[in-house]
Structures are given as C-alpha cells and as structure tokens.
Amino acid sequence: MMQRGLKAVTATALTVGLTAIAACSSGGSEVQESQDPASATGTLRVVVPNFPANNVGQAVFQGIVDIFHKTYPQMKVEPDFVPYDNLNEKISTSLAAGNNYDVVSAGIGWVQPLADLGAIQSLTKLGVSTEDLEKSVYPAFVAPMKYQDELYAVPVVANPRLLAYSKSAFAEAGLDPANPPQSLAELREDAKKLTKRDAKGQITRTGFDFWAPASNYRQQFVAFLGAKGGEMFTADGQPAFNGDQGVEALQLIHDMVSVDKSSRYGYQNSAKTALVTTGEAAIGFASPYVDCSTGGDGIGDKCKDLVYFNLKDTKEVMYVGGRVAAVGEGTKYPQAALAFVKAMQDQKSQEAISKLDVGVPISNDAGDSAFVKSNPAGSFAWKNLDKAIFEYGGATFLDFRAKFGPSLDEVILGRKSPQDVLKELDSVARK
Amino acid sequence: MTTQTLERPAGGGVDRLPARRRRGGVERAKARAGWLLLSPALVHSVIFVALPGLMAVYLSLTNARVAGRGKWIGLGNYVELFGDAQFRDAVLRTLLYTVAVVPVAMALSLAVAIALNQKIPGRALFRTLFYVPVVTSTVAVASVWLWIYNPAAGLGNQVLSFFGMARSGWLTDPDVALPALMVVGVWQGLGAKMIIYLAALQSISKDLIEAATLDGASRWQAFRHVTWPGIAPVHFFVLVTSIAGSFQVFDLIYVTTGGGPAHATNVLTFDIFTNAFERLHIGYASAETVIMLVFVGILIGLGRLSVRNREGS
Numbered sequence: 136m137m138q139r140g141l142k143a144v145t146a147t148a149l150t151v152g153l154t155a156i157a158a159c160s161s162g163g164s165e166v167q168e169s170q171d172p173a174s175a176t177g178t179l180r181v182v183v184p185n186f187p188a189n190n191v192g193q194a195v196f197q198g199i200v201d202i203f204h205k206t207y208p209q210m211k212v213e214p215d216f217v218p219y220d221n222l223n224e225k226i227s228t229s230l231a232a233g234n235n236y237d238v239v240s241a242g243i244g245w246v247q248p249l250a251d252l253g254a255i256q257s258l259t260k261l262g263v264s265t266e267d268l269e270k271s272v273y274p275a276f277v278a279p280m281k282y283q284d285e286l287y288a289v290p291v292v293a294n295p296r297l298l299a300y301s302k303s304a305f306a307e308a309g310l311d312p313a314n315p316p317q318s319l320a321e322l323r324e325d326a327k328k329l330t331k332r333d334a335k336g337q338i339t340r341t342g343f344d345f346w347a348p349a350s351n352y353r354q355q356f357v358a359f360l361g362a363k364g365g366e367m368f369t370a371d372g373q374p375a376f377n378g379d380q381g382v383e384a385l386q387l388i389h390d391m392v393s394v395d396k397s398s399r400y401g402y403q404n405s406a407k408t409a410l411v412t413t414g415e416a417a418i419g420f421a422s423p424y425v426d427c428s429t430g431g432d433g434i435g436d437k438c439k440d441l442v443y444f445n446l447k448d449t450k451e452v453m454y455v456g457g458r459v460a461a462v463g464e465g466t467k468y469p470q471a472a473l474a475f476v477k478a479m480q481d482q483k484s485q486e487a488i489s490k491l492d493v494g495v496p497i498s499n500d501a502g503d504s505a506f507v508k509s510n511p512a513g514s515f516a517w518k519n520l521d522k523a524i525f526e527y528g529g530a531t532f533l534d535f536r537a538k539f540g541p542s543l544d545e546v547i548l549g550r551k552s553p554q555d556v557l558k559e560l561d562s563v564a565r566k
Numbered sequence: 567m568t569t570q571t572l573e574r575p576a577g578g579g580v581d582r583l584p585a586r587r588r589r590g591g592v593e594r595a596k597a598r599a600g601w602l603l604l605s606p607a608l609v610h611s612v613i614f615v616a617l618p619g620l621m622a623v624y625l626s627l628t629n630a631r632v633a634g635r636g637k638w639i640g641l642g643n644y645v646e647l648f649g650d651a652q653f654r655d656a657v658l659r660t661l662l663y664t665v666a667v668v669p670v671a672m673a674l675s676l677a678v679a680i681a682l683n684q685k686i687p688g689r690a691l692f693r694t695l696f697y698v699p700v701v702t703s704t705v706a707v708a709s710v711w712l713w714i715y716n717p718a719a720g721l722g723n724q725v726l727s728f729f730g731m732a733r734s735g736w737l738t739d740p741d742v743a744l745p746a747l748m749v750v751g752v753w754q755g756l757g758a759k760m761i762i763y764l765a766a767l768q769s770i771s772k773d774l775i776e777a778a779t780l781d782g783a784s785r786w787q788a789f790r791h792v793t794w795p796g797i798a799p800v801h802f803f804v805l806v807t808s809i810a811g812s813f814q815v816f817d818l819i820y821v822t823t824g825g826g827p828a829h830a831t832n833v834l835t836f837d838i839f840t841n842a843f844e845r846l847h848i849g850y851a852s853a854e855t856v857i858m859l860v861f862v863g864i865l866i867g868l869g870r871l872s873v874r875n876r877e878g879s
Contacts, residue, residue: 223843223844223846224843227842227843231633231635248846337733350824350825402718402738533846534845538845540826541827541832544740544826547828548827548828550828
C-alpha cells in the first residue's frame with residue numbers, strides 16, 4: 136500500500152520526468168502527412184472516454200475505424216479507452232511527454248479548457264466551417280464547440296438526462312398518471328407521496344431518484360436550475376448560477392434528500408442504471424437510451440409503464456451533456472485526424488455510441504432514423520434537444536468542475552447553506 | 567600525542583605490510599562489490615525519487631497547468647496554499663487519519679504478533695490469514711469493503727440490524743466516512759506490522775525471559791522490562807513506515823469515496839491528485855507535495871529524536 140501511495144504522491148513530479156524522456160523519444164522518424172489519403176501511413180492515437188475495453192466497446196470503436204479506413208486505408212489507429220474521471224490525467228501526461236493524442240474525444244465542457252490549454256487545435260483553421268456544422272447538428276450544440284470565435288470540436292452524440300415516471304406507481308399512490316409534476320414544488324410533494332417504506336422506515340421504493348453517485352449531483356442541479364429559469368454561465372462565460380434560482384434549486388435537492396428523505400443520497404443499484412427504469416423508483420432521472428426488448432438488458436413491458444417529461448417550473452428545459460471529438464494540437468496527421476473525427480460523426484457511429492454510452496444521435500436528420508424511433512427515451516430526448524441546458528462554461532471549467540460536485544454535497548447533506556456554497560463556487564468560476 | 571616508530575619491528579614484521587595491503591585490497595573489493603550491488607537501487611532512486619523530487623520543487627515555483635508549461639511565480643503557490651481552506655482541511659484530515667490509524671494499528675499488530683508467537687494450534691494459518699490483506703491489491707480490498715459498507719445490502723448494516731441498531735450511511739455520511747476508512751486502513755496494515763513485530767519477538771532470547779521469570783518477574787513485568795526494550799528499534803521502524811504510509815493513503819480513497827461525501831475524506835494525497843489531474847494545476851499540486859514531504863520529514867524526525875532520547879536516558 137505504501138509503495139502504491141508513494142506512486143500517487145510522486146505522480147505529479149513523474150509527469151515532469153516524462154517531459155525529459157519525451158525530448159529523447161520525440162526525435163524519431165518525422166513522417167509527413169501524405170497528400171493522398173489512400174497512400175498515407177502512420178499511426179493515429181485516439182483517446183476516447185467511456186468506451187468499455189470489453190468486446191462491445193472494441194466493436195463500436197472498430198466500426199468507426201472501418202469508416203475511417205474507407206478514406207485512409209493504410210493508417211493505423213491506436214485507441215486509448217479511459218473513464219471520464221481519468222481523461223484529464225491522460226491528456227495532461229501526454230502533453231507533458233510531448234506526445235499528445237491525434238484525436239481527442241471528450242465531454243462538451245472540455246472543449247474550451249482544452250483549447251485554452253493547447254491540447255486541441257482550431258478546426259476552423261483546418262477548414263471546418265461553423266455554418267456547415269450549424270446545418271448538420273442541432274444549433275444549440277454549436278456554441279459549446281467554440282473558443283475565441285473559432286471552432287475547436289464537433290459534437291458526436293448528446294447525453295441528456297431525462298425525467299421519467301412510472302404510471303403504475305402514480306396510480307398506486309392516488310396521483311393522476313396523466314399529470315406529471317410541473318414545478319419543483321410539485322415534484323417534491325409527489326416524491327414524498329410516492330416513497331414507500333417498510334415497518335422500520337427504510338425505503339423500499341425511492342420517491343425520486345437523482346441517478347447520481349455521491350459528489351456528482353452537478354447535472355441534476357443544472358437541470359433544476361434551468362427549470363427555475365436560471366443558467367450556469369452566460370454566453371460570454373460568466374457564472375450566472377449564484378442567484379435566487381440557484382439557491383432554490385439546491386435547497387430543493389437538500390430538502391428531498393435530507394429532510395423528506397424521498398431520495399437516497401448517492402444510492403445506485405449494482406448495475407448503476409436509473410432506478411426509475413428498473414422500477415426501484417417512482418420518478419427520477421433516466422437515460423436517453425432504453426432497451427425495450429425482453430431479452431438481455433431489455434426491460435420489456437416496463438417500457439410501457441414509463442413516461443418521459445420535462446419540468447416546466449419557470450422554463451421547460453432538459454439537461455444535456457454530450458460527447459465531442461477534436462483534433463489534437465501538434466498532430467503530424469491533421470487531415471487524417473479530421474477524417475477520424477468525421478468518422479465519429481457518421482450516423483452509424485452516432486447510433487452505436489448512443490447505445491454504448493446512453494446517448495442520442497445529434498444530427499439534424501437523426502429524428503427520422505429507425506434507431507431513434509424505436510427507442511421511446513431517445514425519441515423523447517431527440518425531440519427536446521431544443522430545450523437543452525448545458526453545464527459547460529469557459530476556459531476554467533475543469534477547475535470549477537472539480538469543486539462543483541463535492542461543494543454541492545455540502546448543501547445536500549446539510550453542512551452549509553446554499554447561499555454560502557454558491558457564493559464560494561462563484562468565486563472559483565471567476566478566477 | 568603518541569609517537570610512532572618507523573622502525574620495522576623484528577620478527578614477523580616483514581609479512582605485516584603485505585598483509586595490511588591484502589586487507590586493504592579486500593576492503594576495497596568489498597566496497598566495490600557494495601557499490602555494484604547498490605547501483606541498481608541507486609539508479610532507480612535517482613531517476614524515480616530524487617529527480618522527480620527536485621522537479622516537483624521546481625514546478626511548485628511555477629504556475630504550470632501541465633508539466634513543462636509554466637512561468638516562474640516564486641512562492642506564489644505557497645502563499646495561495648496557506649489561504650486555501652480546502653488544503654488546510656485536507657492536511658488536518660490527513661493528520662487525523664495518521665493519529666488515529668498509526669497507534670491503533672501498531673498496538674493491534676503487536677497484540678496479534680504476541681498471540682501468534684505463542685504455541686497455539688493453527689498458528690501458521692492465522693499468520694497467513696493476517697498477512698493476506700497486505701499482498702492483496704488495494705483496489706480488490708476496497709471493492710470488498712465497498713460491499714461491506716453498502717448502505718442497502720452490506721454486511722456492515724446487517725450487523726447493525728442484528729444488534730437492533732439503525733443503519734449507517736458508512737461512506738455516504740460525512741461524519742462516518744473517514745472513520746469507516748480508518749477501519750479499513752488499520753485492517754489492511756495489520757499484517758505487515760504484525761510480521762515485523764513477530765520477527766522482533768522471535769529474536770529476543772528466551773534465556774532472558776527465563777532469567778527474568780526465575781528472578782520472580784510476572785509475565786507483565788517480563789514483557790515490560792525484557793520484551794518491550796528488546797523490540798524498541800522495531801517500534802521506530804514500524805512508526806516511520808506507518809506514518810509515511812498513512813500520509814500516502816490514496817488508492818483506498820480513490821476507489822471508495824473519491825474524496826467525498828462533502829470533502830469528508832479528501833486527504834492530502836487525494837487533494838494533490840485532484841489539483842494535478844482534475845483541475846490541471848500541476849504547479850499548485852507540486853507545492854502541496856513539497857509541503858507534504860516536509861510534514862512527513864518532520865514527523866519522522868520527531869520519531870527519531872524520541873528514540874535517541876530514550877536510548878540516551
């Protein structure tokens with residue numbers, strides 16, 4: 136344990152050592168990118184978060200590689216599958232070693248910080264126009280891809296967090312299954328009524344499931360903030376969450392978890408699936424991909440019991456995250472990397488990634504696809520992408536994000552007031 | 567001042583100089599062999615400990631977000647750290663973890679070592695069982711404890727329910743999470759300390775214990791005045807390695823709580839990791855690392871001082 140601990144402690148310093156090693160290793164063969172993609176050779180290093188390293192993840196990635204190979208048949212592709220939690224570690228160590236990735240896939244919030252850090256390069260300079268992107272994807276997804284008026288990434292799939300409820304649970308609790316809660320106050324009251332407990336008072340069915348592990352209530356807060364009419368950051372990247380709407384949204388999460396106890400803090404089932412989808416909760420956040428088949432991971436007839444809805448407190452919103460793809464700064468193969476980014480944007484890739492990583496395709500014409508139509512959650516999500524509210528915000532977002540979740544916990548668990556925490560977070564975001 | 571005669575002594579003196587030379591040659595050969603054997607470890611220490619250590623000191627004086635990309639800011643990071651409440655809390659939490667885990671683990675491991683030094687049936691099996699957590703990956707250990715601490719179906723709450731007590735949030739309750747991880751820390755470190763104490767106990771001459779017993783000493787007196795002083799040097803070794811180990815607790819927290827809930831388990835190493843690889847402030851994280859090294863150095867120095875004082879008295 137001590138030796139592993141020592142590694143953790145000196146990891147920060149070791150990354151510097153890599154810089155020196157890189158000086159020796161980067162002087163290898165300088166392969167110029169061929170003008171002709173058909174004869175271009177080399178190895179493209181791609182980092183992709185949330186792709187499982189099992190056969191399913193490998194197959195989805197191979198599908199993207201196959202599309203890429205139609206244009207660049209002789210280029211090799213070397214993937215690096217990482218969880219989102221380790222993405223920064225991978226990128227920062229590769230930058231320190233002078234061996235940056237050629238293609239970087241990340242979340243929406245990463246675009247501006249990575250552009251500011253010099254980890255990804257301007258796609259505008261590589262000939263990708265904002266106008267073309269606006270024509271091909273939902274317009275709301277274009278602004279998060281830009282940094283200092285240039286395009287640095289393209290969206291691949293959207294990862295919304297939907298709200299869903301069980302019709303049967305509503306009927307059982309004497310609530311109208313045709314009328315989901317509209318405001319945050321109604322949501323709180325319904326969740327109280329829908330919570331089932333045993334004789335000892337232990338929850339046997341959660342009233343409202345936030346579908347969040349401990350220290351990760353960020354997206355849920357953003358969703359509630361948006362429903363109250365607020366937003367995380369203004370268009371010019373200034374924090375806007377520290378106001379009455381933010382306080383009310385955060386107070387509500389605290390009330391539901393620590394006062395009403397209609398929701399269990401940080402609780403997840405062993406598969407980490409949304410509790411409302413499995414019938415373990417009456418209302419809750421859910422994935423935009425639901426398998427309605429009866430075999431495998433499918434939930435079968437439970438699909439018919441689920442209804443998807445948006446809160447319409449002050450404003451109708453749906454929280455949306457998403458996966459993007461970008462070209463790494465300093466790549467020797469910018470055109471090949473761009474071709475790989477486009478392969479990730481291919482309709483087939485979007486659908487495969489959506490299934491793998493609880494997402495929904497982001498193309499303008501995806502709504503007509505069999506994939507979206509066959510999946511009630513995806514269909515609802517796609518139709519509501521125009522109500523998207525995002526979490527991203529400026530070049531310092533990763534700095535802010537690291538403190539955001541744990542700080543919200545302090546309110547949710549009753550250690551601090553929403554006002555104090557939002558004020559602290561506001562000062563972090565303004566640094 | 568003594569005077570030395572330069573005269574060669576009579577008889578046998580002729581052979582003395584070559585013998586001295588031979589001895590010198592042997593000593594030099596031994597020294598060369600020593601350096602040769604030491605060199606792999608030395609090279610490793612220079613490349614992976616000394617060099618990164620020096621670079622960490624340098625980085626701590628820059629505003630680098632990624633290694634190799636920063637500007638010199640002098641003591642700016644240190645000044646900022648002393649006003650950083652999260653860093654201060656992380657230091658206090660680490661000290662608390664150390665103060666709680668190290669003495670308890672040392673006392674328990676000594677007790678277990680004494681018990682397993684007796685002729686009891688199944689002694690070898692027990693020694694192996696106590697040592698198993700040491701050779702098991704912390705990730706595996708943490709995964710097992712995650713199940714034990716599972717609020718819904720974990721063994722921990724089953725035990726509480728059996729005794730009619732209310733369920734605990736264990737790792738989701740900010741008041742309980744750190745103590746819950748201290749228990750894991752004590753349990754996991756028990757085996758390594760136990761083996762060291764066991765070796766020390768076995769090195770104490772049985773004759774001394776017998777002599778004390780014949781002189782009328784009780785078992786406690788024999789332990790207090792014979793065994794305890796006999797294992798004193800080992801206490802220092804166990805103390806130093808335990809302090810260093812507890813300051814470096816990282817993987818357990820990374821796997822189980824991620825520093826939460828509400829920062830309740832955000833110890834210094836985890837804070838360093840967060841600043842370096844989540845916030846991408848490697849200069850700031852390096853400053854924290856340097857401060858941590860100073861802390862560990864001071865604690866080890868104090869331990870060494872107390873041993874010297876004891877030996878002196």
